[in-house]
Amino acid sequence: MNKIWLVIKREYLTRVKNKTFLLSTILLPLVMVLFIAGSIFFAAKPEDKKRIAVEDKKGELTKFLKSDTSKMEFVFSQGVDTSNFAEKRFDGFLYSVDSSGRHFLLKTVKAASNETMDRLKNRLNSAYVSSRLLEKNITIEQIDSINTASSSYYTVDNTDEKNQNVNAAINTGIGFISGIIIYITMFIFGAMVMRGVMEEKTTRIAEVVISSVKPFQLMMGKIIGIGAVGLTQLLLWIILIFTISTIAFTFLPPDILQQVQDIQNNRAMMTSNPGQFSEAAKGIANLTNMNWPLIIGCFLFYFIGGYLFYSSLFAAIGSVVNEDPQEAQSLMFPIMMPIVFGFIILSTNIDRPDAPAMIWASIIPFTSPIVMMGRLASSPPFWQLALSMVSLIVGFILTTWIAAKIYRTGILLYGKKPTWREMIKWVRRS
Amino acid sequence: MSLLEVRNLKKYFATQKAVDDISFDVSKGSIFGLLGPNGAGKTTLIRMITGIFYPDEGQITFDGKKFDPINDVVHIGYMPEERGLYKKMKIGEQAVYLAQLKGLRKADAMAKIKEWFIKFEMQSWWSKKVEDLSKGMSQKLQFVTTVLHEPKLIILDEPFSGLDPVNSNLIKDEIYKLALRGSTIIFSTHRMEQVEEICDHIILVNKGKKILDGSVKGVKNQFKENLFSIGFEEIPADLNGNPPFEMVGTKDHGYVVKIKEGFIPNDVLNYFLQQGARVISFNEILPSLSDIFIKLVEGTPLTRQFQAINA
Numbered sequence: 001m002n003k004i005w006l007v008i009k010r011e012y013l014t015r016v017k018n019k020t021f022l023l024s025t026i027l028l029p030l031v032m033v034l035f036i037a038g039s040i041f042f043a044a045k046p047e048d049k050k051r052i053a054v055e056d057k058k059g060e061l062t063k064f065l066k067s068d069t070s071k072m073e074f075v076f077s078q079g080v081d082t083s084n085f086a087e088k089r090f091d092g093f094l095y096s097v098d099s100s101g102r103h104f105l106l107k108t109v110k111a112a113s114n115e116t117m118d119r120l121k122n123r124l125n126s127a128y129v130s131s132r133l134l135e136k137n138i139t140i141e142q143i144d145s146i147n148t149a150s151s152s153y154y155t156v157d158n159t160d161e162k163n164q165n166v167n168a169a170i171n172t173g174i175g176f177i178s179g180i181i182i183y184i185t186m187f188i189f190g191a192m193v194m195r196g197v198m199e200e201k202t203t204r205i206a207e208v209v210i211s212s213v214k215p216f217q218l219m220m221g222k223i224i225g226i227g228a229v230g231l232t233q234l235l236l237w238i239i240l241i242f243t244i245s246t247i248a249f250t251f252l253p254p255d256i257l258q259q260v261q262d263i264q265n266n267r268a269m270m271t272s273n274p275g276q277f278s279e280a281a282k283g284i285a286n287l288t289n290m291n292w293p294l295i296i297g298c299f300l301f302y303f304i305g306g307y308l309f310y311s312s313l314f315a316a317i318g319s320v321v322n323e324d325p326q327e328a329q330s331l332m333f334p335i336m337m338p339i340v341f342g343f344i345i346l347s348t349n350i351d352r353p354d355a356p357a358m359i360w361a362s363i364i365p366f367t368s369p370i371v372m373m374g375r376l377a378s379s380p381p382f383w384q385l386a387l388s389m390v391s392l393i394v395g396f397i398l399t400t401w402i403a404a405k406i407y408r409t410g411i412l413l414y415g416k417k418p419t420w421r422e423m424i425k426w427v428r429r430s
Numbered sequence: 431m432s433l434l435e436v437r438n439l440k441k442y443f444a445t446q447k448a449v450d451d452i453s454f455d456v457s458k459g460s461i462f463g464l465l466g467p468n469g470a471g472k473t474t475l476i477r478m479i480t481g482i483f484y485p486d487e488g489q490i491t492f493d494g495k496k497f498d499p500i501n502d503v504v505h506i507g508y509m510p511e512e513r514g515l516y517k518k519m520k521i522g523e524q525a526v527y528l529a530q531l532k533g534l535r536k537a538d539a540m541a542k543i544k545e546w547f548i549k550f551e552m553q554s555w556w557s558k559k560v561e562d563l564s565k566g567m568s569q570k571l572q573f574v575t576t577v578l579h580e581p582k583l584i585i586l587d588e589p590f591s592g593l594d595p596v597n598s599n600l601i602k603d604e605i606y607k608l609a610l611r612g613s614t615i616i617f618s619t620h621r622m623e624q625v626e627e628i629c630d631h632i633i634l635v636n637k638g639k640k641i642l643d644g645s646v647k648g649v650k651n652q653f654k655e656n657l658f659s660i661g662f663e664e665i666p667a668d669l670n671g672n673p674p675f676e677m678v679g680t681k682d683h684g685y686v687v688k689i690k691e692g693f694i695p696n697d698v699l700n701y702f703l704q705q706g707a708r709v710i711s712f713n714e715i716l717p718s719l720s721d722i723f724i725k726l727v728e729g730t731p732l733t734r735q736f737q738a739i740n741a
Contacts, residue, residue, distance in 0.1 A: 006530050014519060204514035208572075211480045211508040212531040214500075412482065414512070425444075 004217040004224075011196070011225025016232060025233050029240035032177075033248065039173065049073060050116060052106070053080040053088070055095040063140070064127035071119060082107050094120070172350050172377055178299050179346045179373040181234075186306050186339060186369065189230045190314040194328065196222050197318030197411070206411045215408040219319075220400075223311045227304065234303060238296065298376055301389065306369025308396040310335065312403035319410035320418050327417050342367030346374045353378040363388045365395030402427050432491075433458040433583060433614040434479065439488035441474050448474040449485075450638035456583075456616060456631075461609050463629035463646075464618040465719075467727050471638040472618050473511065476585055479616075480508045493582060504533040507581035511588045511618070513572055515560045522556035525575050532579040539578070546574045550600065565592040573601055577608060584608060585616045590624065602628065622720035632719070636727055650716040653725070656689040658698060661711035666702065673701055686715065 015021055051073045056062050067073040075090070085093035085107065092108040106112060106120065130143050197219070200206040209218060313335050321327040345361045352358065353375040362372040362380070368388045372380075405427045410418065418426075434456040441449040449471045456462045466472045477483040479490060481499025490497035493505070515524055522543065529539035547553050550570055560568055569592050577584055586605070590598045605628065609615055617629060625632060626646060634642035642649060658675075661684040669677070674693035679686040689698060695712070702709055717725075 003531055006527065010519075010527055014516075199516075202514075203517060204510070204512040205516055207510040207512050208508070208514065208528070208575075209531065210482050211506065211510070212503060212528070412477070 003213045004221045007213065007218055007221025008225040008228065011222050012228050015192075015226065015229045021229070021233070025236050026240070029237050029244060032237070032241055033244045035177075036245075037248065050091045050112075051075065051089065052092045052094055052120075053077060053085050053090040055080070055093070057096060058101050060101075060131055061124070061127055063134075064130040065123060066127075072116075072123065172353070172374070174295065175353075175374040175377040176346065176350050178295065178376075179343070179370045182299070182303055182306055182373060183339065183343045183346075183370050185230055185234070185303060186310055187336075189226055189307055190310045192229075193223055193226050193311045194314040194318035194332070196226065197315050197407070198321060198323075198328065201319060201321075201411055202323050210412065215411055216404050218411075219312070219315050219404060219407045223308065223315060223400075227307050227311065230307060231300075231304070234300070295376060298385075299373060302369040302373055302392070305365075305389070305392040305396060309365055309369070309392060309399055310339065312396070312400040316403035316406040316410065316423075319407040320413070320423065322414065322417065331417075338366035339370070342370040346371050350374055353380070359384060363391060365392040368392055405429075431458050432456060433493055434616075435489075435491040436475075436479070437489045437491075439475065439478060439490070440486045441471075441478060441483060442486055447638045449478065451488075452635065452638075452640045453488075454633050454640065454643060456614055458614055459609055459612055460630045461605065461615045461617055461628055463625045463632035464616055464635070465620075465622075465625060465632055465723065466635040467620075470635045472635060473587070475635065476508070476510075476587065476616070476618065479583075480506055480585065504579065505582040507532075507576040507579065507584045509572055509576040509584075509586050509589060511591075515568060515572065515575075517561040518559060520557050520559055521552075521563070521571060524560065525571070525578065528575045529578050532581075534579050542578050543574070546578065549604075550574065566594060566597055569593055570597060570601070573604070577604070577613075581613065583614050583616065585618070587618045588620070589617070590619070590621065622718065622723055626719050634723065634726060641726055642722075646719065649719070649722060653717045653722045654714070655717065657686060657715040658689065658695060659686050659711070659713050659715055660684050660698070660702065660709060662702075663708040663710055666705050666707040670705070671701075674698055675701075684711070 049071060053075050054061060054065065056065075056076055062076050065074050067075075074094075080088055080090065080093060082093055082095070086109050091110075092106050092112065094104055094106050096102075096104050104124065106117070112120075126147070130140075130147070133143055134140065200209070200218075200222075206218070213221075314332075317328060317331045317335065321331065342361055345357055345367060349355045349358045358371060358375055359380075361367040362375050363384060365388075369392065372385070372388050406423050409426045410423075432455040436455070437453050439449055439452045440447075452471075452475060464472055464475070474483065478485045479497075481497070481503050492498075492502050519527070525543045526536060526539045529543065530536060534542070544553075547555065552567075552570065552574075555563070555567075555571070560571075563571065569589075573586075573589060576586070589601060589605075593601065602624075605615060605617075617625070619625060629646055631645050632642070632649060633640055644652065657678060659681070663683070665680075665683060665685075674697040675687040675689050677685060678688050687698060689695065695714070699709065699712060
């Protein structure tokens with residue numbers, strides 16, 4: 001036990017004393033805070049107005065497809081086609097290619113957002129409704145007045161008990177960012193473990209050290225030591241980010257600060273008029289109102305769990321390859337796959353935290369460290385969180401056990417890289 | 431009294447009988463030579479003695495008790511043939527770290543390292559990094575870290591590779607001193623002249639089996655071919671009659687002869703004295719270990735072939 005502690009100490013100190021460690025520890029929080037500030041800024045900023053040229057072969061749309069001043073402007077001009085709309089300073093060109101005239105294509109310079117597409121579809125369909133109404137002898141004036149009145153006649157707010165007043169975008173944003181951080185750190189520190197093992201093998205120091213400590217002690221010492229480096233870095237980041245954001249708050253305009261306070265005070269009866277608060281104030285209020293202890297607690301748990309789960313596998317890979325980094329890459333591939341897969345599930349389903357794919361991926365330990373972070377903001381059921389945590393713990397005990405067997409043989413083996421079949425044999429034997 | 435007793439040790443790998451039923455004793459305070467061609471199984475044997483591998487079969491007795499890898503490794507110092515150090519680590523810190531892994535307390539380790547560094551004139555190296563050292567320098571450092579904790583058993587695999595004659599002698603002297611102070615040394619090398627010079631007792635392994643075991647002198651006698659060299663003031667012109675020897679070669683002012691079966695060296699001298707030759711020297715030629723090594727190993731393939739093992 002004493003020896004494993006010595007190994008941990010060496011692994012930790014040689015890395016923490018390194019200058020690049022210091023540099024990256026300070027730079028990343030700065031980038032993060034800028035990123036968050038930027039996303040709040042852009043969330044508050046309305047989308048640009050889109051100018052769309054429309055080719056109306058049947059002449060049905062001209063009368064009813066109306067520009068609205070803030071979001072979309074429709075222009076029915078001749079001589080515009082798919083090749084020259086950009087030159088004529090349009091953002092998009094809407095045209096129909098099928099005979100029924102009901103299926104439109106929108107050609108754009110930049111890809112149109114889902115929001116834009118939805119809005120466009122709604123506008124086209126309401127234009128159709130208007131034209132049908134006109135056929136039923138209702139005047140254009142009547143239609144217009146109904147349309148204008150109806151657009152804000154009913155309003156809907158989500159008052160889910162758990163998520164009251166919580167801005168879903170910021171919530172998922174936090175989950176997404178922490179998922180990404182776990183994803184990146186798993187790669188960074190996993191690769192660090194692998195390189196460390198490779199270094200020990202190629203410089204043949206392993207030969208020397210293995211005669212004093214058991215291979216398992218050497219491997220676990222390295223994993224824990226580097227994990228402690230990662231944890232140190234994350235904790236420093238969290239502290240720095242909180243400090244920087246606290247400082248940043250003092251630079252906010254006083255009226256926004258006032259609004260933040262109002263929101264916090266009125267939280268229980270936020271019914272009066274949500275429109276009176278700016279988006280930025282709402283965002284900040286939500287940030288300060290998040291369940292930070294739960295998020296940070298889970299973040300640390302999933303970081304440690306995910307790291308332990310994968311780093312021992314990375315160590316096993318490092319132990320079987322020789323100097324050639326390409327050998328390592330081909331072996332790393334199957335281990336990186338589930339990590340990347342988890343990231344893909346997270347990024348495609350971030351707005352649907354209760355989708356079956358998300359639930360499964362947040363429980364299976366191969367992907368849970370990344371995916372569960374993305375679900376945390378939407379308060380998943382307790383049993384799912386508990387099951388996910390337990391299976392992660394069981395998972396890393398299992399991967400460590402397997403990796404230790406491969407490592408023990410691999411670290412002293414030179415020459416040809418073993419095949420998967422041989423490695424499985426090492427695990428099975430004894 | 432033996433420090434190490436190895437009995438019927440076996441270790442089979444998937445494609446090799448790396449060590450196949452080897453037994454030997456190493457007596458306390460001796461310098462023991464473990465010889466063998468490349469791939470003979472020496473490293474596997476050493477790895478079992480150092481507790482890195484578990485033997486498939488056989489017993490190891492260390493210092494009178496059954497070898498217990500976990501507790502006994504602190505009494506063993508092993509310098510592998512393939513050796514290295516952490517390149518980016520400072521030399522002093524590295525030596526302290528390795529000594530601590532061998533169970534030394536930090537303060538003791540520091541004191542001992544300083545002592546050795548002074549002995550080897552390495553004081554100025556303390557805060558240099560290993561990557562700044564030449565091969566010979568890191569070899570010296572490696573030797574220091576191997577013997578620092580005053581192990582009962584020191585295993586040195588090719589300790590002189592990469593060292594110039596001056597540093598070789600320096601290390602050689604230290605090996606003698608360690609043996610005199612009671613350490614037992616197992617010395618593995620291909621350089622036979624060093625073995626002859628240093629070792630008391632040797633074993634030779636080939637293809638996983640022990641093929642020779644004995645003291646250096648005993649082995650040489652065992653393999654002597656009754657060769658003698660005779661020096662004359664003036665070489666006798668021709669050999670008349672029936673000499674009790676066969677001519678093997680000539681040299682300046684002398685012959686190399688092989689005594690025929692049933693004769694003794696005196697017969698050779700008598701023969702020449704009767705011829706009236708004036709003998710100025712008469713020496714027995716013992717085979718060198720190198721000759722014995724080649725003779726025993728020759729004929730077996732240089733590299734071991736892979737074979738299927740059903741164990």
